[in-house]
Amino acid sequence: MTNKISITLSTTRKEKPQADQLEFGRVFTDHMFIMDYSVEKGWHDPRIVPYQPISLSPSTMVFHYGQTVFEGLKAYRTKENKVLLFRPDQNMQRLNLSNDRLCIPRIDEEFVIDALKQLVDIDKEWIPTAEGTSLYIRPFIIPTEYYLGVAPSKYYRFMIILSPVGSYYKEGIHPVKIFVENKYVRAVDGGTGKAKTGGNYASSLKAQEEAEKRGYSQVLWLDGVEKMYIEEVGSMNIFFKINGEVITPALNGSILEGVTRKSIIQLLKHWGVPVSERRLSMEEVYQAYKEGLLEESFGTGTAAVISPIGEFFYNDEKLVINNGETGEISKKLYDTLTGIQTGTHDDVFNWVVEV
Numbered sequence: 001m002t003n004k005i006s007i008t009l010s011t012t013r014k015e016k017p018q019a020d021q022l023e024f025g026r027v028f029t030d031h032m033f034i035m036d037y038s039v040e041k042g043w044h045d046p047r048i049v050p051y052q053p054i055s056l057s058p059s060t061m062v063f064h065y066g067q068t069v070f071e072g073l074k075a076y077r078t079k080e081n082k083v084l085l086f087r088p089d090q091n092m093q094r095l096n097l098s099n100d101r102l103c104i105p106r107i108d109e110e111f112v113i114d115a116l117k118q119l120v121d122i123d124k125e126w127i128p129t130a131e132g133t134s135l136y137i138r139p140f141i142i143p144t145e146y147y148l149g150v151a152p153s154k155y156y157r158f159m160i161i162l163s164p165v166g167s168y169y170k171e172g173i174h175p176v177k178i179f180v181e182n183k184y185v186r187a188v189d190g191g192t193g194k195a196k197t198g199g200n201y202a203s204s205l206k207a208q209e210e211a212e213k214r215g216y217s218q219v220l221w222l223d224g225v226e227k228m229y230i231e232e233v234g235s236m237n238i239f240f241k242i243n244g245e246v247i248t249p250a251l252n253g254s255i256l257e258g259v260t261r262k263s264i265i266q267l268l269k270h271w272g273v274p275v276s277e278r279r280l281s282m283e284e285v286y287q288a289y290k291e292g293l294l295e296e297s298f299g300t301g302t303a304a305v306i307s308p309i310g311e312f313f314y315n316d317e318k319l320v321i322n323n324g325e326t327g328e329i330s331k332k333l334y335d336t337l338t339g340i341q342t343g344t345h346d347d348v349f350n351w352v353v354e355v
C-alpha cells in the first residue's frame with residue numbers, strides 16, 4: 001500500500017493522568033489512527049485524527065456476529081527520551097494470522113508499523129516513565145458493512161488507539177492467585193483459540209466472574225475436550241518451573257501464540273536454563289506440587305508482562321507456590337525483559353525498534 005497518511009492534529013490537549021493513578025486501559029491519548037477497507041479500494045484513506053467517538057449504524061456487522069480482531073503492544077520512553085517499541089513485527093504478523101482465521105483482509109504489516117510509529121511519535125508525551133508503566137497500543141479491526149446476514153463483511157475499519165497504563169493486575173508485580181477452571185472451556189482444536197478475536201474474551205467472562213467471587217484474579221484454562229491439559233490464562237500464557245526445568249504448554253492451535261511467551265523461551269535458552277514446550281496436564285503439576293518439585297509459576301503477556309503466580313485453586317485445594325512469593329526466575333525474567341523494553345538492558349536479540 002503506497003497511500004500517504006493524512007494527519008489532522010487536535011486543537012486541544014487532554015490532561016494526562018498522574019503516574020501513580022494509572023490503571024490498565026481507562027485513559028486514551030489525543031490522537032488515533034484509522035483506515036478503511038472496501039473490496040473496490042482495498043485498505044485506503046489512512047489518517048491520524050483527534051481521538052473521538054465514531055458513529056456507526058445499529059446494523060453495522062460489528063454489533064452482531066463478533067468478526068473482530070485486535071492486538072496489544074507497548075511503547076516505552078528511555079532515560080535519554082528515546083521511544084522504543086517491543087517486537088512490533090511479531091504483533092503485525094499475528095494480526096494477519098487472526099485476520100486469516102476471521103476472514104478479514106490482510107493488512108500490509110510494514111505500512112501499519114510505520115503508521116503506528118507516526119501515531120506514537122505524535123502522542124509521545126503521553127508515554128509514562130515510572131517503573132511498571134508504559135503506553136499500551138491497541139490496533140483492532142471491525143467489520144463495517146450494514147448487513148444482518150452471517151457472512152464476512154465487505155467493509156472494514158482498522159484503528160489504533162493508545163492508552164498510558166500501569167500494571168494489568170491490581171496486585172502489580174506481586175503474585176496473583178489463579179483458579180483452575182473445571183467447568184467452562186475457552187477454546188477447542190479447530191476453533192478460534194489461536195486468533196486474537198473478541199469472542200474468545202467474551203466467552204471467558206463467566207468463568208472469570210465466578211473465579212473473582214472466590215478471590216481469584218483469573219482462571220487457568222484446560223483443554224476443551226478432556227479438561228486435563230493446561231492451555232493458558234486468557235490474558236497471558238503460562239509457565240511452570242518443575243525440578244529445575246521451565247515448562248510451558250506447546251502451541252496446539254487453541255493457545256494464543258504470545259509474543260512475550262516466545263521471547264521468554266528465547267531468553268531462557270540463551271541463559272542455558274532447561275526449557276520445554278510440551279503437553280502438560282494439571283495432574284502432572286499437582287503431583288510435582290505434592291512432591292515439593294513445583295518451584296515457580298508465572299504468566300506472560302504484553303499487558304501482564306511477567307506475572308508471578310502465588311496460588312492455584314485446583315479441585316477444592318489451594319496449591320501455594322513458593323510461599324506465595326515471587327520466585328527467582330520470574331524476577332530475573334521480569335527485570336531482564338522490562339530492562340530490554342525500556343532500554344536499560346542490552347538488547348542482544350534486536351527486539352527493540354526505535355520510533
Ligand code: COI
Pocket residue numbers: 071072073201234235236301302303304
Ligand atoms: C495483551 O496482553 O496485550 C492482551 O491482549 C491481553 C488483553 C486481553 C488485556
